[in-house]
Amino acid sequence: MNSNRVAAGTGIYGSTSNQLSGPLGIFVDANLDLYVADCFNDRVQLFQSGESNGITVAGSESLHQTIELKYPTGIILDAEKYLFIVDLGTNRIVGSSMNGFRCLVGCYGRGSQSNQLDNPSGLSFDRSGNIFVTDQGNSRIQNFLLMKDSFEKEKDLLNYLLQLKSIIIFKNILFSSKMAMNKQEKILINLAGDVMIGRLIDQLLPTSVHNPEEAALVHQFRLSRSLHCPYLQKGKYNYETIWGNTLPLWKEGNFNIINLETSVTTHDKLWPEKVFNYRTHPDNIACLTTANIHHVSLANNHTLDFGIKGLEETCDSLEKSGISYVGASKTRQHALGPVYLDIPTTIEKLKPVPISSTTPRSSTSIRIGLLSASDHPSDWSSVPSFHLITYDLPQLYTQLAPLIATARLNCDFVIFSIHWGPNYQWIPDRKIQELGRWMINEGVDLIHGHSSHHIQGVEIVKRQNQTYGLIIFGCGDFLDDYAIDKQYRNDLSALFRLNLSISSSNLDNKKSIHLHSLSIFPVRCSNFQVNRLEKEDTDWIWIQQKLLQLSKIDNKTWTIGEDNNIVLDINS
Template identity: 30%
Template sequence: MVSDALATKPARGHIPEDRITLFLAGDVMTGRGIDQILPHPVPPRLHEPWVQDARRYVELAEAAHGPIPKPVAFSYPWGEALAEWARAAPDLRIVNLETAITTSEDWWPAKGIHYRMHPNNAPCLDVAGIDCCVLANNHVLDWHYRGLVDTLLTLEHARIKAAGAGPDAARARAPAELPVPGKGRVLVFAAGCGSSGIPDEWAAGSDRPGVHRLPDLSAATLEGIAAQVQALKGPRDLAIASLHWGGNWGYRIPPAHRQFAHGLIDRAGIDLVHGHSSHHPLAMELYRDRLILYGCGDFLNDYEGIGGYEEFRGDLVLMYFPTLAIGSGTLLRLELVPLKIYRLQLKRPAAVEVEWLRARLDRECRPFGLTVRHVSATHLRLERL
């Protein structure tokens, strides 16, 4: 079972040397409407069936909740998350960046939605202290191969590691290596599945840029990942599998996802499974004391004011702060911080909204023998039943 250290909270601002605390989030979309309110927006023309101007998404958010002063500071979209990062002081911050960083005008014609942020707006990632952007998703090539290459170069220039995409298959498959001075190293192995909407043509080739797209969730695919992890993982390394899989809405966990996540822990030595693609948080599981996040939900987007799927409350998002034991990978603690997207910024939700999210997460986690409880009026914690 989970270590008794799950209930032991280190002093604020100090993380002991035998453990690593991470910040994890699901989809971060800083393009389109959010890009338009930042200081250096790309031209707003879109190639969507219903919206042809990215500024329309700003108008929808303003119609819902009031005016947004423009341009905003690079720190603006993160809002209250900035204070939470300062409080929790995680060793590393890892997100799924679902936005190309490019001025390319060569949009992928077979897709109806195209996200991009101007490279000169990349400081918004720097001000958030992001250490690693997972790119194995269904939007990083929205602006074709040049868009991906621009994204990789921009992140490299900003000294932010990338995982799950690259200029060729070998580098798309390679993990991001994130050293934590005095503690060890975190390896982020990232991949995406067709079930999340990643086109077949986006798979990186021997001489073609692209994403690390898994052909399936078979035993052979699992063994390929296991061989790679075992060849690279050292005794003080923690290995994360960051997977873009499944649809956008609904709480059902496909049995194949659960089987594959268990296999990553059993066969590959993965210490934490970081799932994303769903627009709202999904169930969590502890398997052999390792944390599985089946779907982290969106963290930042420009969907505010758009109707549909209100029952899932996609405007309520989560910050995940897992603390893992170095050497064993055991989960010691998982703190959850609810926030709300409001005026294209992360704000504190009302108490009733925090309780709604806690109850929904608790409902989904109970079949896995877990419960979600309040630590305070604004913070939650995962525990065993």
């Protein structure tokens, strides 16, 4: 061989159609078309024979909606032109069919079970179409068996499935719409406390509001910290940077919720006599869409920092980005809620869909009802479209009972996000505890608490019907630019992941939802970025011990998971 040519790429990493970044797996078909797993661009590129410009056939920026990828490393094309991809970042194998892409193996997260993978890197087929996967993190090669093309009866199909521990579907099998085969057994709900992307974080992002004083502070931070934190260099801090290594966790969630602790506005008129006022440029809502944030609570003490006009622009920005919200709004009815979203339960994660209470139920989704309120600041009682509560409990119960009842009647699972209690207090006030237990017994399934600036305990509440509700009293500050309190460690918090078990009736589409477990992923916010902690880190241990100390979980037990997480089994 005495000549060669570049088959794809320019020799310089990039993301244009003729460039690649970290290519790993390739496949050449009978037509000499080249398929490339363009790892760091999170896509698969097709370079047709003789062409230097690629076509994105899967992943980011594809012409047609396909599937989201994270560090694809291996690809194979079968004789029917269906594509199979090793997606390292999500620890799964995905494949295409006449109905589009779907997850085939590793659909329930990273792990060591027979249907899970840990850092897969390559795949291959045998003559029968069975698939072999290099499962690096588990030090093994996984063999997934071919499912037969068809079965005469649904009973035969179910019997076949029961006999296999790991199954992958390579052909187009027609499932009855009433079969449970196309549904997840669990839904993952990710929650975090306060996310404040205003002030100095706003000034670091590509687009920021006009504030010379904050811009000058950011300049000083860049001079003093860029050597230690290269991402703080000008032009490098972006919408992904803020999430650090927590981003894959958000991508795994079926439904992601935060408390948005800032106005999203260019309006510059401050709420009178308020000490701290936070805002971020409307373009920076991309921080939320980058992490697949689906819903935010706006009932907190910074939503109206820039007045009603600032709130209205915040609502407009969220609506344009397809992010649901409740707790504060342009109308009182929307602020009080409930608002509803249908969360798809199909194998491939699809975006939650905002709907009304009268929208017909679907057999392939669960319906979540969302409410939100705040107990401060009292000055905002003059704004009807801000849901403010006080602790005259009999009156408060009268106020909240119809909202909870309406949500309970029209959905499968109710979440109440609430900004309550003073800053820096380990144990919530007695009235807060009483309110939380009352809400659970009224029909709320999960209370998403925040405001204290640090983590507080969780409590499992067993209702009279023997089902469980969960109170997270304080999720802590997830992302911000705040000074650190050395006693309360407001720089330490967690991503809280609720695992829901679902069973449904094929006759009326009604769902039975159970709180299966709570997974807690400890994090630390430092230098305008949040990152997960390893369990050997002293801060990880500090968070674990605080949760043990502060929580009321009856006879339930904490365990350490396989992914540096803390697991609370609720109802297995």
